[in-house]
Amino acid sequence: MPAARVLIDGPSELVFDYAIPDGLNVQPGCRVRIPLRNKLSQGTVLDLVPQQDDLGFALRPLHSLSDPEPLITPNLLKAGRWIADYYGCSIESVIRALLPEAVRTEDNSAKVRKTVVLDHEPSPETLAKLQKRAPKQAAILSLLTHAPERKIALADLGDGASASVKSLAKQEFVRVLEEEVRRDPEADGVEEILPDTPLPLNDEQEASLEIILSSLQSAENKQPILLHGVTGSGKTEVYLQSTRAALDMGKTVLVLVPEISLTPQTVRRFRARFAGMQDQVAVLHSNLSQGERFDEWHRIRKGIARIVIGARSAVFAPLPDLGLILVDEEHENSYKQDQIPRYHGRDVAVLRAALEGCTIVLGSATPSLESFQNTLEGKYRLVRLAKRADGQSLPLIRVLDMRLEKQKQKGGMAILSDRLRNALEQRLLKNEQSILFLNRRGFARSLQCPSCGAVCMCPHCSVALTYHRDEERLMCHICGHQAVVPRKCPECRDPAIALQGYGTQKVEEIIAKVLPNAKVARIDADAMRKKHALRDLLNAFQARKIDILIGTQMIAKGLHFPNVTLVGILNADIGLHVPDFRAGERVFQLLTQVAGRAGRGDLEGEVIVQTFTPHSPSIQFARHHDFDGFAEQELEFRRQFSFPPFSHCAVLTSRSTHERRAEFTLQTLHRRLTENTPPDIIIGDPLPSPLVKTHGQFRFQLMLRSTKARPMTRHVQQVLQKTTLPEDVTVVFDMDAWSFT
Ligand SMILES: Nc1ncnc2c1ncn2[C@@H]1O[C@H](COP(=O)(O)OP(=O)(O)OP(=O)(O)O)[C@@H](O)[C@H]1O
Ligand SMILES: [Zn+2]
Numbered sequence: 001m002p003a004a005r006v007l008i009d010g011p012s013e014l015v016f017d018y019a020i021p022d023g024l025n026v027q028p029g030c031r032v033r034i035p036l037r038n039k040l041s042q043g044t045v046l047d048l049v050p051q052q053d054d055l056g057f058a059l060r061p062l063h064s065l066s067d068p069e070p071l072i073t074p075n076l077l078k079a080g081r082w083i084a085d086y087y088g089c090s091i092e093s094v095i096r097a098l099l100p101e102a103v104r105t106e107d108n109s110a111k112v113r114k115t116v117v118l119d120h121e122p123s124p125e126t127l128a129k130l131q132k133r134a135p136k137q138a139a140i141l142s143l144l145t146h147a148p149e150r151k152i153a154l155a156d157l158g159d160g161a162s163a164s165v166k167s168l169a170k171q172e173f174v175r176v177l178e179e180e181v182r183r184d185p186e187a188d189g190v191e192e193i194l195p196d197t198p199l200p201l202n203d204e205q206e207a208s209l210e211i212i213l214s215s216l217q218s219a220e221n222k223q224p225i226l227l228h229g230v231t232g233s234g235k236t237e238v239y240l241q242s243t244r245a246a247l248d249m250g251k252t253v254l255v256l257v258p259e260i261s262l263t264p265q266t267v268r269r270f271r272a273r274f275a276g277m278q279d280q281v282a283v284l285h286s287n288l289s290q291g292e293r294f295d296e297w298h299r300i301r302k303g304i305a306r307i308v309i310g311a312r313s314a315v316f317a318p319l320p321d322l323g324l325i326l327v328d329e330e331h332e333n334s335y336k337q338d339q340i341p342r343y344h345g346r347d348v349a350v351l352r353a354a355l356e357g358c359t360i361v362l363g364s365a366t367p368s369l370e371s372f373q374n375t376l377e378g379k380y381r382l383v384r385l386a387k388r389a390d391g392q393s394l395p396l397i398r399v400l401d402m403r404l405e406k407q408k409q410k411g412g413m414a415i416l417s418d419r420l421r422n423a424l425e426q427r428l429l430k431n432e433q434s435i436l437f438l439n440r441r442g443f444a445r446s447l448q449c450p451s452c453g454a455v456c457m458c459p460h461c462s463v464a465l466t467y468h469r470d471e472e473r474l475m476c477h478i479c480g481h482q483a484v485v486p487r488k489c490p491e492c493r494d495p496a497i498a499l500q501g502y503g504t505q506k507v508e509e510i511i512a513k514v515l516p517n518a519k520v521a522r523i524d525a526d527a528m529r530k531k532h533a534l535r536d537l538l539n540a541f542q543a544r545k546i547d548i549l550i551g552t553q554m555i556a557k558g559l560h561f562p563n564v565t566l567v568g569i570l571n572a573d574i575g576l577h578v579p580d581f582r583a584g585e586r587v588f589q590l591l592t593q594v595a596g597r598a599g600r601g602d603l604e605g606e607v608i609v610q611t612f613t614p615h616s617p618s619i620q621f622a623r624h625h626d627f628d629g630f631a632e633q634e635l636e637f638r639r640q641f642s643f644p645p646f647s648h649c650a651v652l653t654s655r656s657t658h659e660r661r662a663e664f665t666l667q668t669l670h671r672r673l674t675e676n677t678p679p680d681i682i683i684g685d686p687l688p689s690p691l692v693k694t695h696g697q698f699r700f701q702l703m704l705r706s707t708k709a710r711p712m713t714r715h716v717q718q719v720l721q722k723t724t725l726p727e728d729v730t731v732v733f734d735m736d737a738w739s740f741t
């Protein structure tokens, strides 16, 4: 008889073996109650292990099962182990991600509603008699005779009805049933969704769908598919028709999107297409209540919800018979979780697809270089949609050199060029709409010359140097190179070289001044705090109640507004100068995605890109809609400096309210990491983080790179285990890091 190896709930990560009482069907992934010290605790069965004979004592038996079936499927448990090992985090933290809090706690049981059902209709005489004796009971009975299905929720009968109902039940007029009700997350303020029908596909879409279908139908050929489709090429229609095919095969479908609230149109299109089977679609928002989450999770596990749409964490949705995983906008960084466990949702999706033997499609107009390189190496299959779906052309992109603008304006910051202002005016006259985009991903920490556009770069790593005010120095966040802050531009000797940056509010002010008649709205994290604010605003924009929409990264994704003919990008280069080797890639992606919002209807689109570095490759390749050219050049740079996808890159960060202790801790770790380092691991110097102080804590970091992921993770874990950290210092290891700030 094997024993159950149980991970006890709670932060201490205790694992104990328990004997399994006869007749109890205990499997890995089961939730169990176990005796611990003198009370009952809860835990998760990680494994069944042979009982050792030589223990010298008998194992305590576990108490009972919290749920008759394993809540974590064997494949998800396997994925969980892989995550713990690969990202160097505890299995407990992964189980937490696998089983949401709402599902782990026992007091979240399904919501039941007491319903009163009419059993025997009283004769008019009986009713008349009752009227005199017990008027309340009579009133309830006559209500019930007219109610649909002759039933009413007890709660709807008002306060104090239960005594009357009890009495009616005794007289066998009514029965009281307990009905499980679904807490419908969409119940409040849902907009009406009109059903739609599949579109006839164009040739490219047809060919992509064929490839996905043949993968669905084949048992062996489950190579991940990268769907590279230019903006507006109709990827969503391909997703929808693949989904239909998988459902028709009796399978379930998982759809991952970067963030539900930022991709309302994608979600709406799934709802519309599968409108006839509304309750088979589960949408996992981040703002579901605990109860709603509990209900949705169980609907998914029971196979009632057969399409699940959600962000990153939905990758753990316990769908049975998974046939297809779709990862939309696969290049997005929001797939990387920035808390423990720091997994990448797309990568876990690929792993899960392999474990489940299902088809996976990664889609994007600007695939990540990681995924693209995988197609070059033959690991993924590349499928392309090179044209816009209904024959429109990609928008014309003009690049405007802001160095010239700057000279015209004499001092002050050039924010809106004459050219862009004229273009906006024309759109207003023609009653067409515009989007103004402000890149804020970068922050004002790199130095750039406003006259010639030069940026202070690291000579060794080819990323921008970061300005550190405290030390009055420029530093490279990859290798540690330091430089003095120049007093003049090193290229053209202009003393105006400065930190860059301005915000959306500033832009709104300027527009209000130069175009006083325009109806302007702003979308950024500050403006969108209110629930439904984004949805309402996008609806207003769709209804053409707004002329100009100003926004940040939030408006870059998947939006489709046919009346938008102008997109202005105010500061294309700001993101280029962050201390991040993906800076160029991010700018290329952003420009391509934002530009892709223009000209999606019958009218042609125009994009104006304002920049101080008009010749930067990210901007030039985006201008020519040349993904392949960009990828080729960028991959060459990554290969040369051993950056991903040619290595795995991890960041080790220490933080504390106590600056010296944070710094000292990281220096100690650095010293130990460089002793007995396994081959092929490059360890950078410890440095202050680009954002050295956040939330009152000082942060220091170092970067590690290696061609092999696991030896690096293990090496770091071993050093961490051997090192006693000061109590007030937190150390974080981020494998495959996507953020270096
Ligand atoms: N076969 C088709 N025939 C006609 N119109 C189509 C077809 N396929 C898609 N469309 C329409 O083309 C438009 C753009 O499609 P969609 O939004 O799916 O593109 P996308 O590839 O997801 O773009 P993006 O990456 O920019 O979000 C939509 O209005 C869609 O209804
Ligand atoms: Zn200069």
Ligand SMILES: [Zn+2]
Residues within 6 Å of the ligand: 458, 459, 460, 461, 462, 476, 477, 478, 479, 480, 481
């Ligand atoms: Zn460097």
